[in-house]
Structure formats: structure tokens, C-alpha cells
Amino acid sequence: MVIVNGQAESGIVGQTITEFLTKREAPLENIVVERNGDIVHRADFDVTLVAENDKIELISFVGGG
Amino acid sequence: MKEIQGLSYEAVYNGMKERNVKDSTAKLAGAHVTIAGVGGLGSNIAIALTRIGVGHLTLIDFDTVELSNLNRQQFKLSQLDMPKVTALKQNLQEFNPFVAIDTVQTKVTHDNVQDLFAGADIICEAFDNPAAKAMLLEAATEFYPDKPLVMGTGMAGIHSSNTITTKHPRPNLYIAGDGTSKGAEGLMAPRVMICAGHEANMIARLILGETDI
Numbered sequence: 001m002v003i004v005n006g007q008a009e010s011g012i013v014g015q016t017i018t019e020f021l022t023k024r025e026a027p028l029e030n031i032v033v034e035r036n037g038d039i040v041h042r043a044d045f046d047v048t049l050v051a052e053n054d055k056i057e058l059i060s061f062v063g064g065g
Numbered sequence: 066m067k068e069i070q071g072l073s074y075e076a077v078y079n080g081m082k083e084r085n086v087k088d089s090t091a092k093l094a095g096a097h098v099t100i101a102g103v104g105g106l107g108s109n110i111a112i113a114l115t116r117i118g119v120g121h122l123t124l125i126d127f128d129t130v131e132l133s134n135l136n137r138q139q140f141k142l143s144q145l146d147m148p149k150v151t152a153l154k155q156n157l158q159e160f161n162p163f164v165a166i167d168t169v170q171t172k173v174t175h176d177n178v179q180d181l182f183a184g185a186d187i188i189c190e191a192f193d194n195p196a197a198k199a200m201l202l203e204a205a206t207e208f209y210p211d212k213p214l215v216m217g218t219g220m221a222g223i224h225s226s227n228t229i230t231t232k233h234p235r236p237n238l239y240i241a242g243d244g245t246s247k248g249a250e251g252l253m254a255p256r257v258m259i260c261a262g263h264e265a266n267m268i269a270r271l272i273l274g275e276t277d278i
Contacts, residue, residue, distance in 0.1 A: 029196040032203055034235060039206045059202065059234060064221040064248030065106040065193035065257070 003055045013052050017045040021058075032059040069162050078163060081118050089273055090118055094163070096272040097121035099185035101173050101201060103149050104128070105252055106217050107191030108139035109261035114164075114268060115157045121165045122157070124150045125181060127172040137254040173197065178204035182212070187268055190216040191261075193248060202238070212237065213271050219243035220260035222250035229256070231263045231278045239267045239278065 001008050012020050017040055021028050033040040034057040040048055050056070067074040082090045096119050100107045103126040111122060126149045130140045134149075144152035150168035157166055173181060173192075182188050182205065190201050198216060205214045219242035220229060228243040241263035267278070 027195075030199050032199050037235075039203055041207070042203060057234065059199075059240070061195035061198040061216075061218045062221075062242075062245060062247045063193055063195045064219070064246070064252050065102060065104055065191055065217060 001053065002050055005056070005058055012050050013054075015050050017048045017050070020050055021045070024058075030061050032061075033057075034059065081116075081161065081163065085117055086273070089269075092273055093118050093269070094120040096186050097123070097184055098187045098189055098268055098272075099123040099125065099182050100189040100191055101125050101181075102191040102193065102197075103138075103153050104134065104191065104193055105137040105254070105257040106193075106220070106261045106264065107189070108149070108153050109258050110189060110191055110265045110268070111153055111157060112139055112160065113262065113265035115161045115166075117269060118161060118163050119268075119272065120163070121167075121184075123167040123169065123181075123185065124153055125169045125171065125173060126150050127170060137252055137257045173201060175200055175204045179208045182209055185209075185212060187271055188212055188214045189264060189268060190214065191264070193252075206238075210237065213239065213276075215239045215241070215264050215267050215271070217241045217260045217264050219246045220257050221246040221248050221252050223253070223256070226256065226259050229259050229263060231267050233278045239264075239271075241267065 002012055017033055036055055069077045098119055100111055103124050128149050130144045130147050130149055130152050140152050148170045150170050154166045154168050188205050190198055192198050231239055231241045233239055242260050
């Protein structure tokens with residue numbers, strides 16, 4: 001089980017961060033990914049795999065300011 | 066005796082101090098806040114922080130003043146085509162002479178974050194571009210994990226004022242806004258100023274030692 005933004009999700013273990021985000025239809029460049037308390041560097045999105053018991057927080061931004 | 070527009074230095078300083086929260090003025094004067102983006106959010110945040118006498122502001126923006134900015138950004142018709150950082154500094158200096166203001170006309174990228182924010186006690190994000198917001202959060206966390214970062218997201222449209230809040234999702238990170246309304250809906254001074262007020266008040270609270278939202 002993986003916790004994403006406080007909700008339990010299944011079927012995402014083993015995906016890269018890029019795969020996981022793309023399937024959520026979220027624009028990658030507007031999102032910061034926190035995994036187990038640490039920010040995942042954008043350059044590592046393709047090589048970081050979602051693991052069992054991960055706690056993921058997606059901090060997403062919208063335009064305007 | 067040093068004078069400011071014909072008034073004594075002390076009279077102007079005491080005027081600012083008189084209605085500031087008790088014992089806040091010296092702490093505010095000792096703080097350095099760097100504001101990334103001085104459009105709708107940043108220009109309003111800068112005015113609020115200037116009025117209460119935050120001692121040192123650094124303003125960063127690559128852009129110049131356009132007509133379409135004036136429905137929400139604190140510039141004047143007479144300042145069209147000026148660099149925003151230059152125009153804003155002019156305006157701020159008329160509000161409060163006790164603030165040291167640096168200006169940097171550049172685009173913030175991952176490569177210059179370390180240099181641009183080295184002197185800041187608090188980093189204020191006030192971009193309009195969502196990818197730039199995400200980039201700054203990532204870079205600031207990498208280079209300056211111990212500096213508070215105050216951000217804004219979601220202040221568009223004509224939705225209720227009361228949907229704009231300040232959140233504290235991780236240590237040293239504060240995010241104001243409704244989180245969802247997008248700039249394409251239109252951006253207007255009243256609601257943008259609410260979000261700017263959230264950011265400015267959080268910054269003032271942090272300077273005065275309040276870390277809760």
C-alpha cells in the first residue's frame with residue numbers, strides 16, 4: 001500500500017515517479033513530489049520507483065499571481 | 066538634523082512605529098525578505114512589508130510594466146514599460162524611507178537560486194507561472210532548507226474570499242491561496258490582494274517568531 005496525499009492507493013508500486021504522475025494527468029512541471037518527507041529532484045523522476053509503504057505528497061501549483 | 070520631506074527623521078519613524086504591533090518594529094527592521102516576482106502578488110506583498118518597516122527587501126522580476134498589469138499590480142500609468150522592480154522601488158520609497166530595497170531584473174532559474182536568495186531570511190514566492198513556483202520550491206528546499214519559504218497558488222476568478230487560506234504542508238513551507246483557481250479565469254486586484262495579504266501576514270508572523278499558520 002502507498003499513501004498519496006493521505007489516501008491509500010494500490011497498483012502503483014514499481015512505477016517511476018514520471019509514470020505515476022503521467023497516469024494522474026497532472027502536468028509534471030507544475031508539481032513538486034515529496035516522498036517520505038524528502039523532495040524528489042525533477043531529474044530523478046524517471047529513475048525513482050514508488051515503493052511499498054511510501055508516503056507521497058503531491059504539491060501542485062496553478063497559474064496566477 | 067536629518068529631514069524627510071520637511072519632517073524630522075524621528076517624526077516619520079515614530080509615525081510608523083506608533084501603530085505597529087507593540088515591540089514588533091525593531092524585529093521587522095532587522096529582517097531581510099527576498100520577493101521572487103513582483104506582479105499582482107509580489108507588488109502587493111512588497112507594499113505591505115514596506116509599510117510596516119521590514120528593513121531590507123530584495124525585489125526580483127525580469128518583466129516590464131504593461132497595461133494589462135494595472136488591474137491588480139501596484140504600478141502607475143506613468144510607469145508603463147519600466148522594469149517592474151525599478152517602478153516598484155520608486156513607489157515603495159514614497160511609502161517608507163526606512164526600507165533598504167535592492168532590485169534584480171532577472172528571471173529566476175534553478176541555476177541562480179543559490180545566489181539570489183543567499184542573503185534572505187525569508188523567501189517569498191510570488192510568480193504567476195506554476196512551473197516557476199514548483200521550480201523555486203524544489204530549488205529552495207535543495208539550497209536553503211532552513212529558510213522559510215512563503216508561496217501563493219490559486220487566487221483567480223471571483224470566488225469567495227473565504228476559500229483562500231494559508232497551509233503549512235512541510236517544515237519551513239507556507240502556501241497561501243485556494244489551491245485550484247487558474248489565472249486563465251482572470252485575475253483581479255481584490256482576490257489577488259487577499260492572497261498577497263496572506264503571504265505578507267505569514268511573513269510578518271515568521272519575522273516576529275510565530276511559526277504556526
